[in-house]
Amino acid sequence: xxxxxxxxxxxxxxxxxxxxxxxxxxxxxxxxxxxxxxxxxxxxxxxxxxxxxxxxxxxxxxxxxxxxxxxxxx
Numbered sequence: 720x721x722x723x724x725x726x727x728x729x730x731x732x733x734x735x736x737x738x739x740x741x742x743x744x745x746x747x748x749x750x751x752x753x754x755x756x757x758x759x760x761x762x763x764x765x766x767x768x769x770x771x772x773x774x775x776x777x778x779x780x781x782x783x784x785x786x787x788x789x790x791x792x793x
Contacts, residue, residue, distance in 0.1 A: 766783050
C-alpha cells in the first residue's frame with residue numbers, strides 16, 4: 720500500500736463514520752421530538768384568549784366570548 724492510498728482510506732473511513740453517527744443522532748432526535756401541529760393559532764381581540772383551530776380556517780370564533788378572529792401570522 721502506498722502512503723497516498725493509506726491516507727485516503729483513513730480519511731474516507733473517518734468521514735463515513737462521522738456521517739453515519741450524524742445520521743443516527745438526527746433520526747433519534749426526530750423520533751423523540753413532538754410532531755408539529757397543523758393547527759392555526761388565534762388570539763381574541765375582545766378578551767385576549769389564545770386558542771387553536773384547523774389550519775384551513777381563515778377566521779375562527781372565540782370559545783370564550785364568541786367573537787370572530789383572524790389567525791396570528793408569524
